[in-house]
Amino acid sequence: MTDPKTIVPTTTANQTIPRYPSEKSARWLLVVVLLVQAMVALDTSVVNVALPHIRSALDFSPSGLTWVVNAYSLTFGGLIMLGGRIGDMVGRRRALLAGLVVFGVESLAGGLAQSSGELIAFRAMQGVGAAVLAPIAFTLITVYVPAGPERARALGLWGAAAAVGGAVGVLAGGVLTQWAGWRIVLFLNVPIIGFLLAAARRGVPADRREGPAPRPxxxxxxxxxxxxxxxxxxxxxxxxxxxxxxxxxxxxxxxxxxxxxxxxxxxxxxAPLLRMRLLTHRSVVVANLFVLLLFSGQFAAFYFVSLYLQQVLDYSAATTGAAFLPFCAGMLLGSTTASRLATRVEGRLLLTVGGALAAVGFGWFAAVLGVDGSFLTSILGPSIVTSTGIGLCVVPMGTAATVGIAPAEAGMAAGLITSSRQIGGSIGLAALATVAIAVTGRHDGGARAALAAGYATAVGVSGLLLGLAAVLAFVALPARSSGSATPDAGQRMPTACEPIRPVHAGVPDSWQPLPGSQG
Structure with a gap:
């Protein structure tokens, strides 16, 4: 008879994936996944509000300042596919722990940086750690959580953690910068890493490999x-x-x-980072293009709205951070709604509606980011509309990007979608920064009016990108590609307070938590 405390493995390819024997273990796994995802997203945006302080302290040029964000995003996006494959090859827990150590050490070093070059270098190394952590967090869901309502809820929480982490990053960055200076926004990661190292040892089981690991x-x-x-x-x-x-x-x-x-x-x-046959899956290709466009707009909008609040409206760092609270609320609303609708509504429709709603929100921002703006007239309404739309996209885009993928390539697919997110964000920010600078330079009004015009134009272009993403989803995404399906009789979506059901020993093969087993 099987000991109920023993983790019973199931073999996929060259790797043995254990199943969870208890709800407590499953909860710890989810805590690790969500906190990792929130942390790497937070570090994309946490420095945004602190940028004016960083520029003054380390003597950055205006164009060089964007590299505080881009250095992190570039290594993050460029190495994500390698990070996902490392998890597949050497074991997800081992890779996760190594990524946490790298991320924590480089966060500490970045907070101690004494020059612009040092800070950019340490931010780039932070991105290396994030490139290992992010795809593993996604893969743990697709490997351990059974397909269907439970995975939909887990993906909803995963996406919400990323988006809310980004929004909370702006809030925390503002409050902490004003309270203790810009360096604290990097030191913040150190205690989080300490907790995650302990939680990962408790909640993420070690993978056991059969045969030698392929060369990365x-x-x-x-x-x-x-x-x-x-x-x-x-x-x-x-x-x-x-x-x-x-x-x-x-x-x-x-x-x-x-x-x-x-x-x-x-x-x-x-053992490639990206098996080219993945790009023959229509759903995978369209989902990644959607993600590329979505985050091209979102990353840039975060950047320009935070600068608008500080440089045009003269908000303090803390007040700027607080102004992003409606965005957090909208993300939670959108992602929760999407997770509840995922088994009843086609992912294509959720992506179309969510993308269109976000496009409207960005267009609203562009129309009201003026020199005489205020929180009530320029921020509150557009923030809620935009974030709710983005939240609606979280579950279907994650599922569409992994539907039909073999278990052994779960990390590869996770790396691809997360890479699309980061690279899209980097390219979008870089391109729209040039748009904002060009508009500001040609403006014949005062300095603040010129800045407001540049920021509004850049955010307006973000809206066009989101509109294009919505059209792409509606026209090109195959029906039911997101894994949405009408639930069986009597089946319902679990609420946000219910635990994900663990997979026990002796469960039929149809319930094995493997990606691609859409059921």
Whole structure:
């Protein structure tokens, strides 16, 4: 007879994945997943409100300041596919613990940085740690949580953790910067990492491998990171070198060569970061394009709205952070609604409605971000509309990007969608920063009016990107591709307070928590 305290494994490919024997273990797993996701998202935005203080303290140039955000996002996005595959190959718990250590050490180092170059370097290394953590957090859901209502709720919480983490990052960054200076926003990660290291040992079981681990695709990771870095560099420098200049064309050309070389390498190595056959799944391709467009707009909007509040409306760092509370509320509303509707409404419709709603919200922002704006007239309404729309997209885009994927490639698919998120955010911020600078430079009004016009234009373009994403989802996403399905008779969605049901020993194979087993 099986000891109820024993974790009973099920084998997938070369790796043995244990099942959970108790609800308590499942809860600890979910705590780790959600906190990791919130933390890596928080660190994308937590420095936004602190940027004016960082610029003054470390003597950044206006264009160089965006690299405090982009250095993190680029290594995060460029190395995510490698991070996902490392989890598949060497064990998710081992990779998770290593990623936490790297992230914590570099956060501490970044808080101690004494120059702009040091801070950018440490932020880049933070991105390396995040590149391991984010895909593993996503993969733990797709591996351990059975498909259906429970996975829908878990994905809803996962997406909400990412989006709310980003919004809370702005709030925390503002309050902490005003209270104790900008360095505290990086030191904040250290106690969080300490808790996660203890929780991961308790809630994430060790994987057991059968046979030798395949060699990681380091060359592919370097080519992907170098290619995306050159792409963003070419875009972000268009404020100095126009789009048609030799410098910009050469930089973008090198980026295309590197990314093409990445594709060639992936077709030849035995354990690629990205198996090209994944890109034959229509749902996977459309979902990743949707994510790319969505976060191109969201990252940029966070950046420009926070600067608008401080540089145009003269809000303090703490007040700026508090102004993002409606965004947190809207994200919770949207993601909770999406998780409850996921088994009854097609993912394509949720993505279309959510993307369109977010586009309307960004358009509203663009119309009211004026020099005479206020929280009530320029921030409150657009924040709620935009964030609710983005929240509605969380569950269906995560599920659509992994539907039909083999268990052994769960980390690869997770890496791809998270990479699309980060790279889209980096390129969107870089491109729209050049738009804002160009509009500000041509404006013939006062300094504040010029800044407001530049920020409003950039956010308006973000709205166009979200509108394009909504159209793409409606036109190109296959019906039922998100895994949405009408529940069986008597089946209902669990509430936010109910635990995810663990998988026990002796459960039929149809309930094994494997990605792609849409049931």
């Amino acid at each position: 695709d380091v060359v592919g990771a370097l080519l992907a990171t170098a290619g995306t870095s050159m792409l963003v560099l070419g875009v972000i420098r268009t404020d100095i070198h126009p789009w048609g200049s030799a410098t910009t064309l050469l930089t973008l050309g090198v980026a295309m060569v590197l990314l093409t070389a990445f594709a060639v390498v992936e077709n030849r190595v035995s």
